[in-house]
Amino acid sequence: MAQQKTPDVDAAYGLDGPEAAKRLYEGWAETYDTDFAAASGYRAPGVVAAAYAAAGGAGPVLDVGAGTGLVGEALATLGVGxxxxxxxxPEMLEIARGKGVxxxxxxxxxLQGLPVEPxxxxxxxxxxxxxHGHVGPEALDELLRAAAPGALFVLSVHEGVYAPSGFEAKLDALGEAITALSLTPERIYAEGSDSPHADDRMFVVAFRKAL
Known part of the structure; x- marks a missing residue:
């Protein structure tokens, strides 16, 4: 019997649909923080949380694609909640639950809608x-629905999908529905990371829902 491949970033980038994502993260949840985030110097969660706090962001906040709760942990240390x-x-959320943040x-x-009020x-x-292989820009409509007027958004978008997958076009199409749009390029991983994707970059996309 072939040995099951250990989940990794390449497997995550190659996902094809929500069922594939569920299977991948079911097998990755317990080791995600140690074998991936800590081992690779994954800095995106901390960068996003710091940018949110620096822009005056307050609660209640929704952590989208929260996974094991790395952004939530970072926000908690900054006093945001x-x-x-x-x-x-569900497996990733169970790890997040244990962090108490x-x-x-x-x-x-x-993409199917959030069970929350507008x-x-x-x-x-x-x-x-x-x-790569995750959620596209069409999700922004649902997030805007769940956000209050004036709500602050701080989202990491992989540089490799920003234009090709339609994020740039979608943000432009939102027009006056959003204000104060800014893009800040950042490393996804710390300097010196031994990740195969050590040089990958992201845009920290910040904007507010119009009043």
Whole structure:
């Protein structure tokens, strides 16, 4: 019998649909923080949280594609809350639950809609969700629905998908529905990372929902 391949970034980047994502993260949840995030110097969650706090972001916040709760942990250290988590993977959310930084955990596929009332959140954060093989720009409509007028968004978008997958076009098409759009290029991994993707970069995309 062939040995099952250990989940890694290449497997994540090659995902094809939500069921494939669920299977991957089911097998990765328990080791994600140590074998991936810590071992590779994954800095996106901390960068997103710091940018949100620096821009005056407050709660309640929705952590989109929260995974094991790395952004939530970073927000907690910065005194930002309350924070809710949403993710497709129940196994990843169980790891996040154990960290005690979330008010609520919402298992959902954002592309199918979130089970929350319109205008609930004062902010939206996300790290690692808008990347190869994951969620496309069409999710922004649902996030805007769940955000209050004036809500702050701080989202990481992999540089490799920003234009090719339509994020640039979508943000432009949103027009007056959003304000104060900014893009800040950042490394996804720390200097000296031995990850095969050590040189990958992201845009930290920040904007506010119009009043």
């Amino acid at each position: 309350p924070v809710d988590a949403t993710d497709l993977s 979330y008010r609520a955990l919402i298992e959902a596929d954002i 205008g609930l959140y004062a902010g939206m954060v996300s790290a690692g969700t808008f990347t």
